[in-house]
Amino acid sequence: WCAEDWSENSLSIIDASIDYSGNEIQPGVIADFLPPVLQRLDLYVPENPSQDESAAALEFGTAVTAHYANQRTAVDLRPLAPGQSLPDQPVGQFERQVVIAESDTASVSLAPSPAGVPVLTLAGRGSELLDQTRLLVDSLDEIVVASTATAGALDTAPVLAPDATTLSDLGVTQLTSTSTGRARVVIGLDQTRLGRSSDDVSVRLLGNYTPLPSAQNGQITVTVGDATLAHWPLDDTGTIDQRIEIPNDLLARYTEMVVTLQVAGVMTCGSTQPVTLSIDPASPVTSATATPPSPAGFGALPQALLPTVDVGLQDQSFANLRRAMTLTTGLQAMTVTPMRPQLVSFDDAVNSTAPTILVAPNGNLPDSITLPLSRTGEDTVELSDPNGSGDARTVEIPTLQFGSVQATWDSDNDRMLLVATSTAVPDDLDRILDWLQSDRNRWFTLTGDVLFQTGNREPVSLSSFAAPTQESASTSTVRGVLTAAGGVLALGLLAGLAVWFGTRRKSRPTS
Known part of the structure; x- marks a missing residue:
């Protein structure tokens, strides 16, 4: 079979899923409270939450969403009736309930609720209450093999966005393509992974490709959308080391930079060997803070x-x-x-x-x-x-x-x-x-x-x-x-x- 367009993959598997059967094991210790898969978290606070309770709930709900970043976990805030210390609502599989309430004693405790499932209560005041909420999404939670514990100071400073990073650090690792006639690698640059609104973004492309026989030649092209940022002819070294600067007006929240290797010359369908294009995930990426942000x-x-x-x-x-x-x-x-x-x-x-x-x-x-x-x-x-x-x-x-x-x-x-x-x-x-x-x-x-x-x-x-x-x-x-x-x-x-x-x-x- 001789394809007219070699840029298309012959087979793609998308939206794969796995079905499981069985019963979920209920957590008996704090270390097991957050499961590998969490579909829903119901977060309970008093009907009239205090400033400390509100601050802890807001940070905890957001941190749990980040903890399950690839699962789209639903986080809902619910009120506790006056005098009620634990929720009595039913809980489905892969769901959890957490209570945040002020107390003179700082603690993290696991106890059965009226509905018969374990509920985690985070208690304390001020910064101590915030520390209890941070324990659950901290790596230290894995060693808390008990139903009650008290967290010390866990106020880790947020990591500021660096001026220099790599494609690998940005989560861009699948950077190899093999095809006949044309190989194409897509590099996704995500400003949310850069950690700030960014401009003056440049990538030093490092990589390699299959050297061509003397009867063939070709070029490498780098594009963003319809704009061509750079192009250069192939040579017999098979190496790539090029700095690509992305114009600020082409930057979106998520920007796709496409690297394409195009082969020209004598080609015989069915007998021409495929070529491989690889971009090194260690390729450096530099950026600056955009003020005001772009896009707006x-x-x-x-x-x-x-x-x-x-x-x-x-x-x-x-x-x-x-x-x-x-x-x-x-x-x-x-x-x-x-x-x-x-x-x-x-x-x-x-x-x-x-x-x-x-x-x-x-x-x-x-x-x-x-x-x-x-x-x-x-x-x-x-x-x-x-x-x-x-x-x-x-x-x-x-x-x-x-x-x-x-x-x-x-x-x-x-x-x-x-x-x-x-x-x-x-x-x-x-x-x-x-x-x-x-x-x-x-x-x-x-x-x-x-x-x-x-x-x-x-x-x-x-x-x-x-x-x-x-x-x-x-x-x-x-x-x-x-x-x-x-x-x-x-x-x-x-x-x-x-x-x-x-x-x-x-x-x-x-x-």
């Missing part, structure tokens, strides 16, 4: 919030803690790089110079927080780039109420902001968060810098990055349609802003 908006998440992010709640409540955890676990699920949320007071979060998540379901944000989408009057909605130039675009819509999640760069404090808010309609914000939590893949597909929701409609993405072509005509058209439609239909048609004011870019999820 949702494309900068979660890397612009790594490794530590301040979290501020408009008020200390169970509902706001659950909203914050939906955000941090959803962001953590996008990367294998651990993210540590630090719960601080709302005022400290507003004035912080660190990456920040603000949860303000009732609106009323201080004037120092400038967002892309805002309501500037009773009937006026404004979309503008807080850090860009050009006139703001406005639409008059009577009595519009909406919820939003907005990702923007705070140029005054040189930090990334993720703000979950609404126009005093928390239910609309919750619909956005429930929509994101129901399918975490949706985080990868977000474009622009605003996720908008009103009424019972699905959330839509808007972008403030660039003014549309023929802005005056577009703005006039949208305003005319909304005004003519009126009522609920006008609210729904606000999604048209995504067409007129937004640009959609697809992002590939990390593996």
Whole structure:
């Protein structure tokens, strides 16, 4: 059989799965509490959690998501009724329940619940409570072959992103291809693994290929998308040592750099020997911190919030803690790089110079927080780039109420902001968060810098990055349609802003 296109693999096995039968062994000691496979974690706190309980729950839920980075473990926050110390809800296979509660005595303890399955309780106050939560995702948990223990100081400093690393350290190891006529290796550069928003990324490609006989020749080409970054002819050494610089405007959250070896010359189908192209996983990668992040908006998440992010709640409540955890676990699920949320007071979060998540379901944000989408009057909605130039675009819509999640760069404090808010309609914000939590893949597909929701409609993405072509005509058209439609239909048609004011870019999820 003579193929016309040798770039295609003849066989691929994808989405392989294994089915098991049997009963799960219930943990008897702390070391066995977190199983190799965890489908769900229910995290319980009191109905009115304290600052310490909230901080511990937020960090623990996010850390468990990072611990099971490749499993998409669901983490849910649930309340304990007054006077209740252990949950009584049923537990399925590969599910666990954890209680976080303040106590004068710091401890980690495993005990049967009213439902008959072991529940882990993490107790303490202040930093001691945080230490107990960190034990479970620390390597030390493997030696805790007891049902009760107390963790000492486990406050390991987050690892800062290095300026230099290797493809192997970035998780890129499958870098060999064998084929006839053309061999192709795909190198995935993931900013979430780089650990920060990055620019000036360069790769020193080291590797080798099969030397060709004298009757043949060819070249190696390096591309990103449709752009050719470099190309050079093959020689008889069979070695590769080339520095490739990736233009900043080609960098996305996940960027595919393709190295292709193309053979030319005398070829006889069926008798020509295949060639092998190998890139060394030890190839160095260098980068710098992008300030402001590139890409912007949702494309900068979660890397612009790594490794530590301040979290501020408009008020200390169970509902706001659950909203914050939906955000941090959803962001953590996008990367294998651990993210540590630090719960601080709302005022400290507003004035912080660190990456920040603000949860303000009732609106009323201080004037120092400038967002892309805002309501500037009773009937006026404004979309503008807080850090860009050009006139703001406005639409008059009577009595519009909406919820939003907005990702923007705070140029005054040189930090990334993720703000979950609404126009005093928390239910609309919750619909956005429930929509994101129901399918975490949706985080990868977000474009622009605003996720908008009103009424019972699905959330839509808007972008403030660039003014549309023929802005005056577009703005006039949208305003005319909304005004003519009126009522609920006008609210729904606000999604048209995504067409007129937004640009959609697809992002590939990390593996």
